[in-house]
Amino acid sequence: xxxxxxxxxxxxxxxxxxxxxxxxxxxxxxxxxxxxxxxxxxxxxxxxxxxxxxxxxxxxxxxxxxxxxxxxxxxxxxxxxxxxxxxxxxxxxxxxxxxxxxxxxxxxxxxxxxxxxxxxxxxxxxxxxxxxxxxxxxxxxxxxxxxxxxxxxxxxxxxxxxxxxxxxxxxxxxxxxxxxxxxxxxxxxxxxx
Amino acid sequence: xxxxxxxxxxxxxxxxxxxxxxxxxxxxxxxxxxxxxxxxxxxxxxxxxxxxxxxxxxxxxxxxxxxxxxxxxxxxxxxxxxxxxxxxxxxxxxxxxxxxxxxxxxxxxxxxxxxxxxxxxxxxxxxxxxxxxxxxxxxxxxxxxxxxxxxxxxxxxxxxxxxxxxxxxxxxxxxxxxxxxxxxxxxxxxxxx
Numbered sequence: 001x002x003x004x005x006x007x008x009x010x011x012x013x014x015x016x017x018x019x020x021x022x023x024x025x026x027x028x029x030x031x032x033x034x035x036x037x038x039x040x041x042x043x044x045x046x047x048x049x050x051x052x053x054x055x056x057x058x059x060x061x062x063x064x065x066x067x068x069x070x071x072x073x074x075x076x077x078x079x080x081x082x083x084x085x086x087x088x089x090x091x092x093x094x095x096x097x098x099x100x101x102x103x104x105x106x107x108x109x110x111x112x113x114x115x116x117x118x119x120x121x122x123x124x125x126x127x128x129x130x131x132x133x134x135x136x137x138x139x140x141x142x143x144x145x146x147x148x149x150x151x152x153x154x155x156x157x158x159x160x161x162x163x164x165x166x167x168x169x170x171x172x173x174x175x176x177x178x179x180x181x182x183x184x185x186x187x188x189x190x191x192x193x
Numbered sequence: 194x195x196x197x198x199x200x201x202x203x204x205x206x207x208x209x210x211x212x213x214x215x216x217x218x219x220x221x222x223x224x225x226x227x228x229x230x231x232x233x234x235x236x237x238x239x240x241x242x243x244x245x246x247x248x249x250x251x252x253x254x255x256x257x258x259x260x261x262x263x264x265x266x267x268x269x270x271x272x273x274x275x276x277x278x279x280x281x282x283x284x285x286x287x288x289x290x291x292x293x294x295x296x297x298x299x300x301x302x303x304x305x306x307x308x309x310x311x312x313x314x315x316x317x318x319x320x321x322x323x324x325x326x327x328x329x330x331x332x333x334x335x336x337x338x339x340x341x342x343x344x345x346x347x348x349x350x351x352x353x354x355x356x357x358x359x360x361x362x363x364x365x366x367x368x369x370x371x372x373x374x375x376x377x378x379x380x381x382x383x384x385x386x
Contacts, residue, residue: 037313040313043317043319047241048240048243049244050241051263051266068268069266069267070244070265070266071265072262072264073263073266074260075260084277085284086314086317086318086319089318089319091282091284117236120230121279125281126236126279126282
């Protein structure tokens with residue numbers, strides 16, 4: 001049964017489209033979200049990449065089989081974070097990024113309007129955070145938006161050091177199913193608050 | 194001041210991209226959501242249309258100015274509803290559709306997996322609904338997901354009659370700002386529950 005599930009997950013993984021922009025972290029989160037959905041625990045989805053369409057070919061009247069084809073389009077900067085959804089009645093919202101840097105997470109990875117978006121949703125009662133993977137150490141951290149804001153208020157640096165994640169963030173231990181059990185961390189945080 | 198706001202809204206409207214698929218109802222909802230965001234009342238966004246990319250042109254090494262161009266891509270069926278976000282701490286999720294039919298709303302407008310998604314999020318404590326515009330009458334209704342499910346359980350018809358919306362739904366009166374004040378209805382519903 002477990003082997004079948006694993007096979008299904010791999011098949012699904014192959015079918016997920018990322019517009020050639022996907023990262024391993026994204027794959028792991030998408031698979032984990034799929035597991036949470038299948039288990040009816042949480043409904044969190046990655047938003048599609050916004051695209052500005054310039055040219056479209058419509059199928060001719062005589063050819064009803066073929067589909068509309070986009071012939072020219074461009075990637076746009078997202079105005080919100082990539083992931084949002086619901087868990088235990090709470091609105092969840094986060095951005096996921098990986099860095100190859102061994103000692104710091106460069107803030108250029110996060111758009112200003114994404115930080116603004118996290119401010120908005122936390123002020124409205126939502127749970128906002130970052131998931132950051134340091135690929136060199138193969139470590140994943142969940143950093144609450146509030147701790148991101150504290151850092152930004154006290155530091156003028158253009159990056160967040162790894163030890164800030166170790167101190168203020170939560171290490172997400174990888175597991176078999178789901179691969180990245182980040183909602184365990186949210187459970188802990190919800191218990192405390 | 195009001196004229197300036199209106200001008201700005203019109204300018205923003207022109208800049209919003211819908212992949213040639215937008216409807217007037219979508220425009221009105223997007224403008225209303227923008228108003229709610231500007232007023233810091235709610236953070237509800239339309240998800241970009243999911244697109245499957247087949248061919249991409251990368252800029253040559255010698256041409257660092259030009260951007261990545263998508264040369265072949267196809268529209269995909271969305272797996273969730275189009276709109277979600279947060280209002281007064283609550284997770285909000287809905288689908289918006291308009292119909293030219295004068296007497297019924299044909300259910301072929303809603304994908305099965307979108308109804309499944311609404312079931313999931315309401316069972317998780319979210320507020321789910323449809324916004325349906327009957328263009329012939331220029332009337333907009335908000336129908337709670339629970340009332341949609343009741344109808345589907347008791348009827349085998351492939352459409353929902355207008356009078357079901359009049360009886361169980363909530364009429365959204367159009368206004369100046371925001372154009373479609375659907376969160377007023379949610380306020381009423383939250384007061385009662």
